[in-house]
Amino acid sequence: MAPLTPDPTRPGLEELRIRDLGAIREATVEFGAGLTAVTGETGAGKTMVVTGLQLLFGGRGDSNRVRSGAARALLEGRLRLPPGESLERAIAAGAEADEDGTLLVARSLGADGRSRAHLGGRGVPLGLLGELSADALAVHGQSDQLRLLRPAEQRAALDRYAGPDLAQHLVDYAVAYRSWREAERALADRTGRARELAEQAELLRHGLAVIEALDPQPSEDVQLRAEASRLQHADLLQTGARTAHEALAGDPGDDGLDAAGLIGAAQRALTAAAEHDPRLTDLAARLAEAGYLLADVAADLASYEARAESDPARLEAVNERLAALQAVQRRYGESVDDVLAWADSAGRRLLDMDTSEQALLALTERRDAGAVAAATAAAALSTNRRATADGLSGAVAAELAGLAMPQATVRAAVRPRPALAGQPVLSVDGVECGAGPDGTDDVEFLLAAHADAPLLPLGRGASGGELSRLMLALEVVLAGADPVPLLVFDEVDAGVGGRAAVEVGRRLARLAVHHQVVVVTHLAQVAAFADTHLVVEGTGAQGGAVVRRLPDPDRPAELARMLAGQDRSVHGRLHAQELLAAAAQDKAGW
Numbered sequence: 001m002a003p004l005t006p007d008p009t010r011p012g013l014e015e016l017r018i019r020d021l022g023a024i025r026e027a028t029v030e031f032g033a034g035l036t037a038v039t040g041e042t043g044a045g046k047t048m049v050v051t052g053l054q055l056l057f058g059g060r061g062d063s064n065r066v067r068s069g070a071a072r073a074l075l076e077g078r079l080r081l082p083p084g085e086s087l088e089r090a091i092a093a094g095a096e097a098d099e100d101g102t103l104l105v106a107r108s109l110g111a112d113g114r115s116r117a118h119l120g121g122r123g124v125p126l127g128l129l130g131e132l133s134a135d136a137l138a139v140h141g142q143s144d145q146l147r148l149l150r151p152a153e154q155r156a157a158l159d160r161y162a163g164p165d166l167a168q169h170l171v172d173y174a175v176a177y178r179s180w181r182e183a184e185r186a187l188a189d190r191t192g193r194a195r196e197l198a199e200q201a202e203l204l205r206h207g208l209a210v211i212e213a214l215d216p217q218p219s220e221d222v223q224l225r226a227e228a229s230r231l232q233h234a235d236l237l238q239t240g241a242r243t244a245h246e247a248l249a250g251d252p253g254d255d256g257l258d259a260a261g262l263i264g265a266a267q268r269a270l271t272a273a274a275e276h277d278p279r280l281t282d283l284a285a286r287l288a289e290a291g292y293l294l295a296d297v298a299a300d301l302a303s304y305e306a307r308a309e310s311d312p313a314r315l316e317a318v319n320e321r322l323a324a325l326q327a328v329q330r331r332y333g334e335s336v337d338d339v340l341a342w343a344d345s346a347g348r349r350l351l352d353m354d355t356s357e358q359a360l361l362a363l364t365e366r367r368d369a370g371a372v373a374a375a376t377a378a379a380a381l382s383t384n385r386r387a388t389a390d391g392l393s394g395a396v397a398a399e400l401a402g403l404a405m406p407q408a409t410v411r412a413a414v415r416p417r418p419a420l421a422g423q424p425v426l427s428v429d430g431v432e433c434g435a436g437p438d439g440t441d442d443v444e445f446l447l448a449a450h451a452d453a454p455l456l457p458l459g460r461g462a463s464g465g466e467l468s469r470l471m472l473a474l475e476v477v478l479a480g481a482d483p484v485p486l487l488v489f490d491e492v493d494a495g496v497g498g499r500a501a502v503e504v505g506r507r508l509a510r511l512a513v514h515h516q517v518v519v520v521t522h523l524a525q526v527a528a529f530a531d532t533h534l535v536v537e538g539t540g541a542q543g544g545a546v547v548r549r550l551p552d553p554d555r556p557a558e559l560a561r562m563l564a565g566q567d568r569s570v571h572g573r574l575h576a577q578e579l580l581a582a583a584a585q586d587k588a589g590w
Contacts, residue, residue: 011080011081011136011485012031012033012079012080012485012486012516013031013053013077013078013079013080013136013137013486013516014030014031014077014078014079014080014102015028015029015030015031015077015078016028016029016031016049016052016053016056016075016076016077017029017074017075017076017077018048018049018052018073018074018075018547019073019074019075020066020067020070020072020073020074021048021051021052021055021065021066021067021073021074021075021109022045022047022048022051022065022067022545023043023045023048023067023538023545024045024048024052024067024536024545024546024547025067025545025546027545027546027547028547029049029052029534029547030532030534030549031516031518031532032516032531032532033516033531034509034512034513034516034517034530034531034532035508035509035511035512035517035518035519035529035530035531035532036516036517036518036519036530036531036532036533036534037519037521037526037527037529037530037532037533037534038518038519038520038521038534038535038536038547039520039521039522039527039533039534039535039536039558039562040535040536040537040538040545041537041538042522043538045536045538045545045547046520046536047490047491047520048536048545049518049520049534049536049547050139050141050488050490050518050520051065052075053077053137053139053486053488053518054139055073055075055107055109056075056076056077056105056107056129057105057129057130057132057133057136057137058107058117058126058127058128058129058130058131058132058133059130059133061107061109061113061115063109063110063111063112063113065109066109066110066111070111071110071111072108072109072110072111073108073109074106074107074108075106075107075108075109076104076105076106076107077104077105077106078102078103078104078105079102079103079104079105079132079136080101080102080103080485081103081132081135081136086131086132086134086135086136089128089131089132090103090119090120090128090132093119093122093124093128094120094122094124095119095120095121095122095124096120096121096122097120103119103120104118104119104120104121105118105119105129105132106118106119107126107129117129119132134484135483135484136484136485136486137484137486137488138479138484138486138487138488139488139490140475140478140479140487140488140489140490140492141488141489141490141491141492148445148458148471148474149458151442151443151444152438154412154443154444154445154458155438155439155441155442155443157392157474157478158385158388158389158392158412158414158443159385160478160481161388161391161392161395161477161478161481162384162385162388163481165384166381166384166385166388169377169380169381169384170381170438170439172377172380172381173374173377173378173380173381173439174437175377176370176373176374176376176377177374177377177378177435177436177437178437179370179373179374180367180370180371180373180374181370181424182370183363183366183367183369183370184367184370184371184424186363186366186367187360187363187364187366187367190359190360190363191360201350204346204349204350205350207331207332207342207343207346208343208346208347208350210328211328211332211339211340211342211343212343214324214325214328216325216328216336216339216340217336218336218337218340219336219337220321220325220336221322221325221326221329221335221336222335222336224318224321224322224325225322227318228315228318228319228322230308231310231311231314231315231318232315234308234309234310234311235310237304237308238305238308238309241301241302241304241305241308242301242305244301245298245301245302245305246258247259248260248294248297248298248301249294249295249298249302259294260291260294260295260298263287263290263291263294264291266287267284267287267288267291270283270284270287271284325339371426371427374426374435375426375427375428378426378428378433378435378439378440379428379429381439381440381441382414382416382428382439382440382441385414385439385441385443386414389411389412389413389414389443390412392412392477393410393411393412395477396410396470396473396474396477397409397410399472399473399476399477399507400469400470400473402503402506402507403469403472403473403496403500403503403504404469404498404499404500404503405449405450405466405469405470405500407449407450407451408447408448408449408450408466408470409447409448409455410445410446410447410448410470410473411445411446411455412443412444412445412446413443413444413445413446414441414442414443415441415442415443415444416428416431416433416440416441416442417433417434417435417436417439417440417441417442418433418434418442419432419433419434420434423435424436426440428440444457445457445458445474446458447466447470449466458470468492468493468494468496469496469500471492472492472493472496472504475489475492476507476508476511479511479515484515485515485516486515486516486517486518487511487515487516487517487518488517488518488519488520489508489517489518489519489520489521490520491520491521491522492519493519493521493522493523493526494522496523497523501523501525501526502525502579502582504523504525504526505523505525505526505527505528505529505583506529506583506586508526508529509529509530509583509586509587512531522562523562524559524560524562524563524576524579525579527555527558527559527562528559528576528579528580528582528583529583529586529587532549533549533550533555533558534547534548534549534550535547535548535550535558555576555580556573556576556577556580557573557576558576559572559575559576559579559580560572560573560575560576563575563576
């Protein structure tokens with residue numbers, strides 16, 4: 001079957017260029033729009049394709065991943081992001097999309113451990129690539145299977161499967177939980193530190209009383225210092241004003257020349273001569289204006305001189321007020337404005353230090369109301385989880401039936417979390433439950449592998465193959481509920497074979513109808529369903545590994561190698577052709 005033509009409108013990764021990463025010296029990996037299978041001999045470097053994807057999207061870089069002898073590993077990809085917050089963050093960071101709407105993503109990892117990231121031609125923090133990965137990429141590997149054995153991961157898996165409705169319940173609960181815990185801590189702090197807070201409050205009240213009695217006004221110290229300077233130098237100011245006034249308007253007892261008289265004489269002379277040259281009229285008018293201005297200044301100087309008299313009593317009062325302000329400033333601020341700011345802050349702090357019965361009662365009521373709100377939100381969250389658990393259990397059981405476990409029973413059990421001493425406790429529907437940021441529920445996945453088997457927690461009572469199939473069924477179901485465009489499965493089919501292996505390939509191919517899916521696999525039954533088949537081949541220590549896209553005529557030989565260990569086996573090739581034909585027939589009906 002010919003590979004699917006990449007849909008230019010579908011978000012995803014079009015290609016990945018790798019240089020000097022692990023066993024790969026240089027390779028260009030072209031991903032199709034549907035299911036891409038990555039195969040190759042053990043140790044050839046298949047996992048480096050997944051590692052390259054994780055590094056490209058901000059994953060933790062280990063300098064040991066850099067190819068021996070190289071200064072750095074380079075990863076480049078061409079990404080098409082879905083519209084939304086991720087694309088907006090990229091544009092806000094300065095990234096520029098190409099004409100076809102794709103973004104060039106680049107990451108370098110030095111042998112010295114240093115990393116650099118680029119997005120759309122602009123250097124960006126590595127953390128931004130990590131933020132983009134949350135909306136663009138989901139990697140499902142064997143390590144994820146091990147994590148799913150942990151209760152916290154099982155609860156997170158259930159929440160992820162539930163989708164936006166439960167996510168909103170979780171947000172509502174988290175807000176109520178934080179508010180309740182903050183009120184509880186405030187009450188405990190206020191009660192436990194009552195004596196210390198009372199002493200601090202007394203100091204604050206004393207300071208406020210001193211400041212209130214003094215009643216300083218904004219910038220009063222600045223204004224008083226200016227007034228004191230004027231009063232101290234009243235004689236000098238009066239003399240200066242008098243001298244300036246006499247220079248402008250003249251001394252009444254002196255017939256000497258003054259500025260106003262000289263300007264008047266000049267103006268009259270120009271006016272008399274202007275009849276012979278009109279140009280002097282404008283100059284005469286300007287001199288007249290100067291005369292009016294000098295007259296105004298002279299009047300103001302006369303008024304200033306009259307007011308600028310020494311006042312010893314007022315000077316003493318100003319100095320006393322300044323001394324009182326400075327005494328307060330030494331304790332509460334460098335200026336009066338600083339003192340007023342301290343008083344404002346102290347008043348607010350006093351409200352938080354109130355240890356009176358009324359204050360403690362108000363905090364108790366706030367805590368209790370917060371507990372009720374958090375319990376109500378927890379109950380709604382639990383109800384949603386229990387309703388979702390049935391759907392998840394049924395979906396996983398249906399996947400297991402297709403994976404040669406038709407009698408298997410799966411149940412996602414949602415139970416109230418036991419209340420433990422010293423831990424936060426909420427009363428939810430009349431039951432005391434341990435409470436945390438994620439709710440008051442413990443979620444546990446139970447499995448009965450066949451009809452006569454009891455339901456047991458994951459990891460108990462199941463063979464390795466059964467556990468692998470269960471984990472794969474969970475991954476497929478969760479991936480179907482995952483909104484990210486690119487899903488990567490790294491050898492999650494370990495321990496699976498035969499008819500179950502065919503079903504694994506079929507399910508991954510169905511996921512690829514709505515997602516871009518990449519699977520690293522050792523199973524020919526899975527690779528047969530691929531729309532794009534990439535093979536990783538080792539060419540020796542010097543040349544490193546290469547990644548090439550298999551044309552359709554070459555696929556039977558690779559599948560025969562995976563089936564029989566020999567790519568030239570006639571029976572192996574016939575079997576491979578049968579697998580390819582059956583996969584093509586299956587997909588033609590979708």
